[in-house]
Amino acid sequence: MTSRLFQFAAPQAFFPIAGKLIPWFAVLAGVLALAGLYVAFFIAPTDHQQGEAYRIIFIHVPAAWVSMFLYLVMAGWAGLGLALNTRLSGMMASAIAPTGAMFTFLALWSGALWGKPTWGTYWVWDARLTSELVLLFLYLGFMALKAAIPDPVRADRAGAILALLGVVNVPIIYFSVQWWNTLHQGASVSLTRAPSMAATMLLGMLLMAFAAWMYSFATAFSRVRAIILERERDAEWVRLQRAAA
Amino acid sequence: MLETSALACERGGLRLFSDVNLTLAPGGLLRVRGANGSGKTTLLRTLAGLTRPAAGEVRWRGNPIGDDYRREMLFLGHAAAVKDELTVLENLEFSSRFSCLEISESKIKSALESLGIARLADLPARYLSQGQRKRAALARLALSAGVPLWLLDEPFAALDDEGIAQLRKICAAHLAGGGMLVLTSHQDVEIACAAAWSVELRG
Amino acid sequence: MHSFVSVLRRELQIALRRKGDALNVLVFFIVVASLFPFGVGPEANQLRAMAAGVAWIAALLAAVLSLPRLFAADHADGTLEQMLVAPQPLALVVLAKITGHWLLTGLPLALAAPLIGLQYGLPADALGLLIVSLLIGTPVLSFLGAAGAALTLGVRGGGALLALLILPLFVPVLVFGAGAVTAGLTGINPSAHLSLLGAILAVSSLIGPWAACAALRVALD
Numbered sequence: 001m002t003s004r005l006f007q008f009a010a011p012q013a014f015f016p017i018a019g020k021l022i023p024w025f026a027v028l029a030g031v032l033a034l035a036g037l038y039v040a041f042f043i044a045p046t047d048h049q050q051g052e053a054y055r056i057i058f059i060h061v062p063a064a065w066v067s068m069f070l071y072l073v074m075a076g077w078a079g080l081g082l083a084l085n086t087r088l089s090g091m092m093a094s095a096i097a098p099t100g101a102m103f104t105f106l107a108l109w110s111g112a113l114w115g116k117p118t119w120g121t122y123w124v125w126d127a128r129l130t131s132e133l134v135l136l137f138l139y140l141g142f143m144a145l146k147a148a149i150p151d152p153v154r155a156d157r158a159g160a161i162l163a164l165l166g167v168v169n170v171p172i173i174y175f176s177v178q179w180w181n182t183l184h185q186g187a188s189v190s191l192t193r194a195p196s197m198a199a200t201m202l203l204g205m206l207l208m209a210f211a212a213w214m215y216s217f218a219t220a221f222s223r224v225r226a227i228i229l230e231r232e233r234d235a236e237w238v239r240l241q242r243a244a245a
Numbered sequence: 246m247l248e249t250s251a252l253a254c255e256r257g258g259l260r261l262f263s264d265v266n267l268t269l270a271p272g273g274l275l276r277v278r279g280a281n282g283s284g285k286t287t288l289l290r291t292l293a294g295l296t297r298p299a300a301g302e303v304r305w306r307g308n309p310i311g312d313d314y315r316r317e318m319l320f321l322g323h324a325a326a327v328k329d330e331l332t333v334l335e336n337l338e339f340s341s342r343f344s345c346l347e348i349s350e351s352k353i354k355s356a357l358e359s360l361g362i363a364r365l366a367d368l369p370a371r372y373l374s375q376g377q378r379k380r381a382a383l384a385r386l387a388l389s390a391g392v393p394l395w396l397l398d399e400p401f402a403a404l405d406d407e408g409i410a411q412l413r414k415i416c417a418a419h420l421a422g423g424g425m426l427v428l429t430s431h432q433d434v435e436i437a438c439a440a441a442w443s444v445e446l447r448g
Numbered sequence: 449m450h451s452f453v454s455v456l457r458r459e460l461q462i463a464l465r466r467k468g469d470a471l472n473v474l475v476f477f478i479v480v481a482s483l484f485p486f487g488v489g490p491e492a493n494q495l496r497a498m499a500a501g502v503a504w505i506a507a508l509l510a511a512v513l514s515l516p517r518l519f520a521a522d523h524a525d526g527t528l529e530q531m532l533v534a535p536q537p538l539a540l541v542v543l544a545k546i547t548g549h550w551l552l553t554g555l556p557l558a559l560a561a562p563l564i565g566l567q568y569g570l571p572a573d574a575l576g577l578l579i580v581s582l583l584i585g586t587p588v589l590s591f592l593g594a595a596g597a598a599l600t601l602g603v604r605g606g607g608a609l610l611a612l613l614i615l616p617l618f619v620p621v622l623v624f625g626a627g628a629v630t631a632g633l634t635g636i637n638p639s640a641h642l643s644l645l646g647a648i649l650a651v652s653s654l655i656g657p658w659a660a661c662a663a664l665r666v667a668l669d
Contacts, residue, residue, distance in 0.1 A: 137612070
């Protein structure tokens, strides 16, 4: 079993598998997103306090969930690479980071758009928005560090150490921001206190979260294929691939 | 006994050398030769355990190199590891204490004398010339007779004729006492020894 | 243990012969904190409410300013290489460097902080809290900062990159450190803040040196 896993962990073996899986994940992402948006716009009831504007929650909350989840996945890959010295792990971490940063940005952007009609201001120092902002900084730091080290193997290992350092700190940061928020503002202006959760709303958010997850697979896999080709450009199998194409 | 098996190293995704198999026995001298950029320094740093090989391994007394190895190995790189703010004496005291060498005032003094820098002992290292700085770093060798394996990267660079002669003497004494020496060098400096090998790295 | 003592002694010896370095960081800390009133106006109540945050942010910036030098000189002159090949545990060497960094930057900042507190009109008990919070919190900056300094060692644009990597990790220290003083000002018991700050110190004293050692091995690979 483990040897099979290691076999797929070789970039050369993973390259065609990822290529075959990408269309499936892309289609799944599209179908789930359509279903989620249908629930969001046509099934979920209008909120009696916030009116229609609250519907942005179907983008905001799934994006926030997936952005945090992707950071964990990225750190997991990075840690695996550091411990087992597998080449693919660092490449996967590099491939996931931009998608994670994109969802973090989406959560911030949608939070701002939600804040304007609801509280008349684009930015509130709400606990979730603030945590997302710090998370965005962590993603940017990870990508900046990897970009600044020219040797890919060293960049992978340094990035892995940073990601692990970040993953220990994320819960501490999240907790400290929560604490800071309740102490300074009370919960009156907070995105965290969403309208009372109806079952259909949860369904819509879950569908959107799964759509975002499948989208992450598709983009990370296509990005990792590009990274594999770039790093293994001198390898025999890449040359054969190029000759065949 | 130092051995490597099928050693390969990469730098920035480029393969520098591969399939390097070396064996070095007590009293043996190994010269690493090669053009600029052929990986001489990388090979030496790999032998010191600083750089991780892309393939193969380095073995010491039959085991993969680890904590015990660092007790029995001395590595001097390009940079002299001499602190500007400290005097020559303080630098030597620190570096030898840090490598767990037995030192005494008289030993330190004779070490400085053997490289002709005893009169500079109390001078802050910032006032040293390039060659004097190199001598200050090499003075540690005179205290390290008990360390079996020496790995020296370009030890003769920046030294004048007198310095080269002094270093040759120290190296020859080390080898005669059953020590092992690996060095990279552009100059072909003769060192008296029982058995000498050389390895040529090609890109 | 003797390697810890000898490295620490050497750090202090070198710092004593280049007093300017540590002094500049301290002056930077005071200058930054003194700039805020020019930006926000001299209104006494507002300044008092800002005092802890300003002192703490100035401390974070001063730490970030001093961190690139933590390993850079040793890296450039080959000392770091010797530390990695020496028969001494690298963790002890790193711990000694971190301790030296705190003694030369964190501790002086904590002791100078009342000066800023007085500028901002903090009452006596809040001044005490500011010192205590900085005494517990600044070692965290050295522990996590050492990891950042090691990760950016020899990397181009290292200073700005170091700030980007490490400042987000300082958020909890800022929240609980400045929060303790503000809590004291508003009559809330600050012990919860200080305990949490202590917990963060405990965590960072484990992960900081680990990450710094691992990163140094990568940087010198």
